[in-house]
Amino acid sequence: MARVRLAAGGTGGAGGGDGDLADGGAHGTAAQRLLGGSRDRCPIRIAAVSAPILAALFRAIRREAPTNLRRAGATLGLASGAAAAAVYALACTENAPAFVLIWYSPASALVTGVGAMLGQLLLRW
Template sequence: MNTDDLITQLARDTQPVRAGTVGRRIAIGLMLGALGSTLVLWSWLGPRPDLGSAMLGFSFWMKWGYTISLAIAALGVTAQLARPDSAHLRWLWLLAVPVALLTFIGLGELIRTPSGEWLAMWLGHSWRTCPWRVLALAGPIFVGLLWSFRQLAPTRLRAAGAAAGLTAGAFAATVYCLHCPEVSAIFVLTWYSLGILLATSVGALLGPRLLRW
């Protein structure tokens, strides 16, 4: 039997994949992971006591605007890498947009703030713990995305793991906003982003081991 005949025989009983299957699978894993991350936050750190009033202010929505837009862009990349035909990633440049916008807001803060207060504004009250909390909250979301990938066919395993880690980190930072009292854009740009990068690095490290099929 030659190769073409073998491929034809193997493919004879395959069924076409319904449109939207990849998106639905990833959405289910993401929602389950986000629910788990939220439950961890509620039981571990708890929401900030002034959450209701904080949600009426600019700072809260500045943080959510950054983390949610980064998460959506990362999710698009993750969905592409979940497929075997992921050689050319589209819209990868969108990941830079929220970073650039938050950098612009941070520069505006620095211009309006006396230089003697820059260090306190940058470090806030929780710079030592913020990245590690984001990384911890990314765990359930990363597990949910890994569950999604088990029924998909990624071929670039390290890149797919990194994208899943980036998505998990960005959504975890979104959940962490419900607790975090920090209000500075340069704090968010530095320490939230560090937590997201840690999650991305862990995903890249584990991807080749956990996504192999």
């Protein structure tokens, strides 16, 4: 059945499209690609992966004596959020650009905000 879908121009993927996204094949409908199956876990996992990265960056930059603590913390948060999103993307099976934009961005923004708040506290010298 998967071969018929592919021959007819269907959207079956490497697994034949069965079970990837309900009734939509490997790519699913537009709404399924946008919402995805891991939307409830994706931002939380990216934020969790970014925590040790953020801690390491804070430890490294503390010796550099930044003068704008909030901006330095936000920059470190953004860098750790981006690194965590890249690491998470390697394991995530949903890679539609709309999904990545909508669900990875809030996690990076959250970590950026946390970095800005922690910057004022942890980067004082």
